Amino acid sequence: xREKAKRTIWSVLVWLMLCLLMLGGCTSKVTEQPTGKTLxxxxxxxxxxxxxxxxxxxxxxxxxxxxxxxxQLDILPMEADEREIRLKQLRAQIMAGKGPDVFLLPTSTTIxxxxxxxxxxxxxxxxxxxxxxxxxxQPMHSGIFADVSSYYDxxxxxxxxxxxxxVMDAGVVGNARYVLPLRYTMPVLLTTPxxxxxxxxxxxxxxxxxxxLVQHSLxxxxxxxxxxxxxxxxxxxxxxxxxxxxxxxxxxxxxxxxFMRLYQQWRATGGxxxxxFLAAKTIEVRSRLDEAWPDHPxxxxxxxxxxxxxxxxxxxxxxxxxxxxxxxxxxxxFTHDLPGVLEQAAIARVIKADLEAHALRxxxxxxxxxxxxxxxxxxxxxxxxxxxxxxxxxxxxEYQHEGMRPRTDRSxxxxxxxxxxxxxxxxxxxxxxxRVKGSATPLWETFQYQIHQEDSGIRGARQxxxxxxxxxxxxxxxxxxxxxxxxxxxxxxxxxxxEESLAYALSQLNHEDGTPTDVDIDALAEKVYQYLWWHxxxx
Amino acid sequence: xxxxxxxxxxxxxxxxxxPLLAGCLMFYAIPFVMVVRNSLYQGTGYFQRFAGLENYRxxxxxxxxxxxxxxxxxxxxxxxxxxxILAFAxxxxxxxxAQQHQVxxxxxxxxxIMPVVGSVILVELLFSGSGVINKVLSAxxxxxxxxxxxxxxxxxxxxxxxxxxxxYAVILLLSGLITISEEMxxxxxxxGASRWQQLRFVTLPQMWxxxxxxxxxxxxxxxxxxxxxxxxxxxxxxxxIYMLQHFINNAFEKLNYPKLAVASxxxxxxxxxxxxxxxxxxxxxxxxxx
Numbered sequence: 079x080r081e082k083a084k085r086t087i088w089s090v091l092v093w094l095m096l097c098l099l100m101l102g103g104c105t106s107k108v109t110e111q112p113t114g115k116t117l118x119x120x121x122x123x124x125x126x127x128x129x130x131x132x133x134x135x136x137x138x139x140x141x142x143x144x145x146x147x148x149x150q151l152d153i154l155p156m157e158a159d160e161r162e163i164r165l166k167q168l169r170a171q172i173m174a175g176k177g178p179d180v181f182l183l184p185t186s187t188t189i190x191x192x193x194x195x196x197x198x199x200x201x202x203x204x205x206x207x208x209x210x211x212x213x214x215x216q217p218m219h220s221g222i223f224a225d226v227s228s229y230y231d232x233x234x235x236x237x238x239x240x241x242x243x244x245v246m247d248a249g250v251v252g253n254a255r256y257v258l259p260l261r262y263t264m265p266v267l268l269t270t271p272x273x274x275x276x277x278x279x280x281x282x283x284x285x286x287x288x289x290x291l292v293q294h295s296l297x298x299x300x301x302x303x304x305x306x307x308x309x310x311x312x313x314x315x316x317x318x319x320x321x322x323x324x325x326x327x328x329x330x331x332x333x334x335x336x337f338m339r340l341y342q343q344w345r346a347t348g349g350x351x352x353x354x355f356l357a358a359k360t361i362e363v364r365s366r367l368d369e370a371w372p373d374h375p376x377x378x379x380x381x382x383x384x385x386x387x388x389x390x391x392x393x394x395x396x397x398x399x400x401x402x403x404x405x406x407x408x409x410x411x412f413t414h415d416l417p418g419v420l421e422q423a424a425i426a427r428v429i430k431a432d433l434e435a436h437a438l439r440x441x442x443x444x445x446x447x448x449x450x451x452x453x454x455x456x457x458x459x460x461x462x463x464x465x466x467x468x469x470x471x472x473x474x475x476e477y478q479h480e481g482m483r484p485r486t487d488r489s490x491x492x493x494x495x496x497x498x499x500x501x502x503x504x505x506x507x508x509x510x511x512x513r514v515k516g517s518a519t520p521l522w523e524t525f526q527y528q529i530h531q532e533d534s535g536i537r538g539a540r541q542x543x544x545x546x547x548x549x550x551x552x553x554x555x556x557x558x559x560x561x562x563x564x565x566x567x568x569x570x571x572x573x574x575x576x577e578e579s580l581a582y583a584l585s586q587l588n589h590e591d592g593t594p595t596d597v598d599i600d601a602l603a604e605k606v607y608q609y610l611w612w613h614x615x616x617x
Numbered sequence: 618x619x620x621x622x623x624x625x626x627x628x629x630x631x632x633x634x635x636p637l638l639a640g641c642l643m644f645y646a647i648p649f650v651m652v653v654r655n656s657l658y659q660g661t662g663y664f665q666r667f668a669g670l671e672n673y674r675x676x677x678x679x680x681x682x683x684x685x686x687x688x689x690x691x692x693x694x695x696x697x698x699x700x701x702i703l704a705f706a707x708x709x710x711x712x713x714x715a716q717q718h719q720v721x722x723x724x725x726x727x728x729x730i731m732p733v734v735g736s737v738i739l740v741e742l743l744f745s746g747s748g749v750i751n752k753v754l755s756a757x758x759x760x761x762x763x764x765x766x767x768x769x770x771x772x773x774x775x776x777x778x779x780x781x782x783x784x785y786a787v788i789l790l791l792s793g794l795i796t797i798s799e800e801m802x803x804x805x806x807x808x809g810a811s812r813w814q815q816l817r818f819v820t821l822p823q824m825w826x827x828x829x830x831x832x833x834x835x836x837x838x839x840x841x842x843x844x845x846x847x848x849x850x851x852x853x854x855x856x857x858i859y860m861l862q863h864f865i866n867n868a869f870e871k872l873n874y875p876k877l878a879v880a881s882x883x884x885x886x887x888x889x890x891x892x893x894x895x896x897x898x899x900x901x902x903x904x905x906x907x
Contacts, residue, residue: 085629086629089629089632089633092633093632093633093635093636096633096636096637097636169869169870169872172661172662172872173661173869173872173874174661175662175663175665176662177661177662211872212870212871213871216871216872216873217871217872217873220659220660220872220873220874220875220876221659221660221664221665221666222660222661222872224662224663224664325675325679456662457660457661457662457663457664457665458661458662459662459663460663575851575852575853578853608853608856609853612681612853612867613871615679615680615681615682616681616864616867616868616871616873616876617868617871617872617873
């Protein structure tokens with residue numbers, strides 16, 4: 079009996095120990111799950127008056143309209159180790175069908191945040207991060223997001239006709255709308271008829287794309303034209319890489335090599351000329367700064383802003399940075415983004431220049447754009463209608479046209495006469511809203527608001543700046559017809575690891591002074607192509 | 618009385634194994650069923666839709682999957698037999714000395730217990746562009762070889778696997794060898810059997826279980842060698858060492874769960890088939906012995 083009792087006790091003890099060991103493996107730090115009526119929104123950090131500010135405003139509006147529902151705004155960490163763990167958790171949760179209800183994310187892997195600098199300005203911090211989605215198009219095709227087409231089509235109040243249709247179609251697969259592009263960018267070629275005639279550029283050449291323009295600059299020896307073209311070192315100017323539906327590569331290794339050879343020649347001529355020009359300009363500008371503001375901080379950042387067709391002039395100092403507008407005179411053409419085109423359109427109006435803005439086309443002659451910020455409802459969301467009610471706010475006019483940024487007063491009179499809440503310079507995410515109709519006027523107003531808040535009193539600046547920064551100058555959509563041109567290709571950027579990226583490959587082609595290296599271009603092109611092949615096949 | 622005692626004994630046994638069974642069910646069986654289920658669906662969450670064998674069809678047409686699968690099968694086809702043959706040979710050589718030199722067994726296991734990072738550092742020291750091997754080659758007037766980023770990476774990884782796991786396989790086989798009675802060898806010698814005949818008719822028939830277990834553990838270790846390959850070559854190493862685990866790992870990061878589920882199921886089917894066949898073979902051999 080005693081033996082039997084002993085055996086029983088030992089059996090129970092061992093059993094308890096095994097149970098404890100098994101349960102011990104279950105304890106781990108688990109991210110708090112939204113429970114009850116909670117809308118879980120995942121987003122990235124931004125500067126304080128940008129998308130995070132909008133998201134917070136949207137939370138307030140949404141919670142007011144939906145009493146009993148709480149929005150949990152989950153901003154992903156930026157610190158590398160913490161972020162790696164968080165992303166792994168998030169991916170596992172998405173896989174298990176317990177992912178976020180709403181995604182509100184940028185496509186860039188560079189997160190910009192701000193910290194107070196001096197008493198009235200900010201310092202911008204740029205952090206490279208691993209994105210949650212390397213290529214938004216892939217999860218779009220693999221069912222990570224919910225189809226919101228029925229909500230989008232039925233939402234009459236949203237006036238979806240005012241959104242750029244080609245940009246919005248980037249989030250459509252078949253008949254389903256999975257992703258809502260919120261902001262986009264496109265490269266724009268700025269010219270004037272006189273400059274075109276001088277350089278022998280015609281509309282056919284512009285329509286043929288960047289390859290024809292660069293080749294023309296090389297053939298005619300027009301290095302300054304090459305300097306103005308500013309060939310991008312990413313996949314933007316290459317033909318579209320993938321057919322996600324069929325899972326096929328659309329680009330060949332030879333096309334990548336061809337682009338790289340062109341880039342190498344451009345870098346050796348136009349690129350080098352542009353660097354030389356900029357370097358000389360920077361020296362000149364710094365000496366003007368020393369003259370105009372002898373007590374400037376040592377670490378002041380000099381921001382050279384192109385102004386097409388105007389003489390050089392001092393601009394303003396904002397957020398510890400010195401803005402200087404300089405004439406494009408030596409350059410034949412210039413490329414800019416949409417916010418830059420806005421300013422050029424205003425200057426062109428003032429000086430009565432005949433500015434032309436064309437979509438800068440890729441090697442295949444296609445007009446291209448990239449989605450910069452997007453939103454989507456997760457497939458794990460149990461109430462898509464509720465998630466839509468939150469997400470749709472970002473497509474409304476107020477949010478799209480920079481209305482949801484800190485401003486003391488919307489009245490134009492107040493803007494010009496009183497001090498106001500400061501905004502960080504630049505459009506949201508340095509991009510353009512997808513609600514293109516009626517966008518030029520409010521965005522120009524934002525631009526003026528930002529300049530006006532920093533009117534620094536540099537000698538000569540006020541007079542010059544007020545030539546176009548004044549209440550009478552209103553820019554309308556008519557001055558920005560580029561906003562309504564059809565776009566052939568609208569894509570989500572593909573994040574490539576550094577050593578397998580096109581940017582890295584292009585950096586190997588030339589020395590610092592622009593002279594070509596003797597690197598094996600075909601081998602580099604093969605490496606870039608290989609990664610793209612992997613990227614398509616694994617996703 | 619006897620039945621009650623038997624029942625109580627069985628009950629205690631079941632109770633003791635219950636936590637382990639529950640754990641296996643919770644952490645292996647159920648997730649496995651979920652993976653198989655995910656391989657037949659597309660999407661996640663509330664918007665999953667049944668795709669049937671569509672995922673399998675598209676996976677078999679996927680060039681990268683075929684590359685990864687092929688490399689993994691090639692690695693197993695070369696590494697496992699090589700491992701077993703070499704480990705068996707070493708175990709035979711050590712058999713006579715194993716009992717006297719216990720420290721020998723500890724030495725054999727040293728590469729196995731070396732941390733992964735240590736192994737990778739060793740590989741870099743030996744096989745990197747400026748590594749020892751290339752320095753020796755240069756001294757001999759032979760051009761350097763990029764061991765880690767060309768087709769030469771496959772034999773390097775194979776060598777690393779053999780070096781790291783050989784000791785473990787030797788220990789497993791050695792423990793089987795020392796259980797074979799010496800009398801059998803003496804009897805065979807008396808009958809005029811050669812060393813090869815003793816190996817074939819005395820040693821091997823009694824070693825099938827040990828060989829099977831050594832094969833199973835060698836297979837597990839072969840999959841574990843992904844860690845070293847990952848540290849040497851990153852997420853996308855040279856195509857010759859791009860393994861199925863790379864494909865699955867990268868598919869997870871790209872949130873393509875059906876792909877990684879299909880890849881896992883296909884791998885499991887192939888490996889299970891091979892091992893089931895091998896196990897049947899071993900069981901027949903053992904049945905014959907009995």
